[in-house]
Amino acid sequence: MTQGQTALELAPLVLAMLGFVGGHFVLSWPVVRGRLVAALGETPFLVVYSLVAAAFLVWTVVAYRAAPYIALWELGAAGRAFALVVMPLALVLAVVGLASPSPTAVGGERARDLGRAVRGITTITRHPFLWGAALWALAHLAANGDAAALILFGGMLVLALAGMAAIDHRRAARLGEGWRAFADRTSATPFAAAAAGRVAVDWRGIGWARPAAGLVLYAVLLYAHRWLFGVPVLAG
16 A cells, blocks of 8 residues: 555545534634524524534544554553553543533533632633543553544544633633633643642532542443453553
């Protein structure tokens, strides 16, 4: 197989990831979002947004499965060990983020009392789910050193990290002084606000049930990975 043929076989995955990542930013861009919401209404817009994202995600998965294997790096056991260590934290952050109300979550732009929002996981980071996604992508980049993995997980990493800045920008524009007060007491980078003395970590507000659910999900995925994704995580 020539290099040209190999690159051509990667093209569907590149296009799918560009659509998935780019679609998030384009549809969330205030000018585009504002016009679509004005034309469709808030709920229909969210339905369209979700359908577009889901369509590109399905295409991405199909294209990734069909992509050729092109080795770029090989970390071996060290890469797998890194993933095994990082993934519990990634899933805890993702689960706690999804299960906790926050001005940065979907629909958070309608938040009113931002002072009360500085509690629970937001005292660690105001973007827990996106940090979970970023760590998930980083872990899988370490464990999979091929071109298709770089496109897929690298694209997800870019989406997660750039998404934090994009959300902060949109919330600041829409929520004004309330957002600035919230942002002053929180941080995008985990523990940065606590380390600076701007907030005390609210361990009680985080609780134990949501982190425990994240660890249970980790255990399930660890042992079901072979059947769900065709890759035995604990292979030697």
